[in-house]
Amino acid sequence: MRHLARARLETLHAQSFHAQSFHAQSFHAQSFHAQSFRARPVAATAALLAALAIVVVGCAADGPIVIGGVVPRSGPASLYGESVERGMVLAIDELRAAHQRGEFPLALALELRDSGSDPEQAAVALEELFDAGARAAVGGVTAAETHAMAAVADREKRVVVSPTARGGASAPSESAESAGASRYVFRLFPSLDREGSKLASFAALELRLRRSAVVAPTGDGAAGDSFTQEFERNRGEVVSRISYGDPATDGERIVKEVLASRPQAVLVSGPGEPVAEIVAGLQSRGYRGALLTTSSFAAPKVVAAAGRHAEGVLLARPTYDSASRRPAVRAFVAAFEKRHGETPDLWAAYGYDAVRVLAAAMVKAPSPRDAWVGLRGLTEYEGVTGHIQFDEAGDIAAFPRVYVVSKGKMKELAEMEGAERRRIINRLASAASPDRTPVRLPS
Numbered sequence: 001m002r003h004l005a006r007a008r009l010e011t012l013h014a015q016s017f018h019a020q021s022f023h024a025q026s027f028h029a030q031s032f033h034a035q036s037f038r039a040r041p042v043a044a045t046a047a048l049l050a051a052l053a054i055v056v057v058g059c060a061a062d063g064p065i066v067i068g069g070v071v072p073r074s075g076p077a078s079l080y081g082e083s084v085e086r087g088m089v090l091a092i093d094e095l096r097a098a099h100q101r102g103e104f105p106l107a108l109a110l111e112l113r114d115s116g117s118d119p120e121q122a123a124v125a126l127e128e129l130f131d132a133g134a135r136a137a138v139g140g141v142t143a144a145e146t147h148a149m150a151a152v153a154d155r156e157k158r159v160v161v162s163p164t165a166r167g168g169a170s171a172p173s174e175s176a177e178s179a180g181a182s183r184y185v186f187r188l189f190p191s192l193d194r195e196g197s198k199l200a201s202f203a204a205l206e207l208r209l210r211r212s213a214v215v216a217p218t219g220d221g222a223a224g225d226s227f228t229q230e231f232e233r234n235r236g237e238v239v240s241r242i243s244y245g246d247p248a249t250d251g252e253r254i255v256k257e258v259l260a261s262r263p264q265a266v267l268v269s270g271p272g273e274p275v276a277e278i279v280a281g282l283q284s285r286g287y288r289g290a291l292l293t294t295s296s297f298a299a300p301k302v303v304a305a306a307g308r309h310a311e312g313v314l315l316a317r318p319t320y321d322s323a324s325r326r327p328a329v330r331a332f333v334a335a336f337e338k339r340h341g342e343t344p345d346l347w348a349a350y351g352y353d354a355v356r357v358l359a360a361a362m363v364k365a366p367s368p369r370d371a372w373v374g375l376r377g378l379t380e381y382e383g384v385t386g387h388i389q390f391d392e393a394g395d396i397a398a399f400p401r402v403y404v405v406s407k408g409k410m411k412e413l414a415e416m417e418g419a420e421r422r423r424i425i426n427r428l429a430s431a432a433s434p435d436r437t438p439v440r441l442p443s
Contacts, residue, residue, distance in 0.1 A: 075117025087351030
């Protein structure tokens with residue numbers, strides 16, 4: 001008897017979702033040149049089945065190698081899932097076109113199913129995809145989904161590449177184990193620990209702040225733990241740690257506790273939309289210190305939801321830059337914009353890279369089903385999100401950078417002109433000073 005019956009999809013109830021927040025440039029497949037993969041218009045076959053929300057893309061007449069895809073088209077994580085799916089579909093279409101031109105050796109197809117932002121449903125969907133013949137899969141937009149899918153991957157001995165789940169974090173809810181630690185699971189997104197540490201060092205060393213508060217979802221302390229450790233290592237003090245369930249009901253309490261502790265900076269972690277609510281609540285009640293958060297805030301819809309309250313928010317996120325002049329990034333952005341009429345965001349880039357790196361590994365592996373061999377052997381693969389090389393735990397060694405929301409857009413502080421960067425840093429340091437006096441930090 002299968003561990004997860006297909007019929008259970010009809011009885012699954014939506015579960016509450018804690019997004020395990022979420023980190024990144026030219027791509028060269030290991031055995032072929034990047035210029036072979038320029039985006040070209042390719043008609044994609046799409047069939048949407050209401051019950052399972054399945055899309056099949058790129059089927060070849062001689063029976064393609066099927067890659068399964070599990071993404072949240074519904075539920076809270078659909079905020080990110082839509083972009084991830086767009087990136088995945090673009091990648092498979094480009095690979096299919098390259099195969100037809102004789103530039104890529106494998107005929108591939110992508111079959112997508114909805115996780116519903118539900119870990120159990122994600123596992124059921126993955127098992128069904130494997131039952132239907134998928135050799136490997138891309139999916140697990142959140143750590144919770146990826147953890148549930150890892151058990152299926154282990155049992156079936158087939159690879160799952162997660163575009164955006166994190167591994168290597170310290171807290172139980174975002175640990176390498178909970179994020180899907182497995183011989184067969186690989187994660188492209190850098191760990192949440194690194195985002196917390198980066199924000200702490202920036203607050204302590206760049207802004208010269210000494211008092212901070214940490215606000216995080218109940219049971220999800222990964223970013224807060226690493227932030228606290230690094231902030232205190234740099235002689236700062238975390239004056240309060242506040243947990244929350246639903247910001248709609250906990251919002252007033254959160255604001256009161258933060259203001260009572262009088263921090264110069266506040267780290268707010270968690271899913272993007274709750275973070276936006278908390279940030280707006282703090283600013284509307286007069287908090288003027290530095291507001292720090294993680295890459296879950298980087299989704300354009302989250303920034304838009306925060307509105308004017310997003311201005312000046314600092315976040316740590318991967319280094320993918322849609323304006324990069326690297327040929328691979330320019331080709332990806334151009335192809336995406338031609339298809340969707342908008343610039344691809346961080347999540348689309350990771351969805352795109354997840355499919356392409358899996359395809360490259362399938363070429364290197366003894367057989368497509370043994371893609372894990374190829375993934376572990378990658379050493380020089382460059383994706384649009386940056387260099388991709390997996391360690392023994394299936395994670396990549398990538399480091400986030402600090403961005404600021406300025407006029408509704410995210411800008412990397414390190415890439416700003418010197419004068420503009422100093423103005424922003426001095427403004428943040430001044431707002432966080434006890435008497436709000438202007439601060440001019442050394443350049």
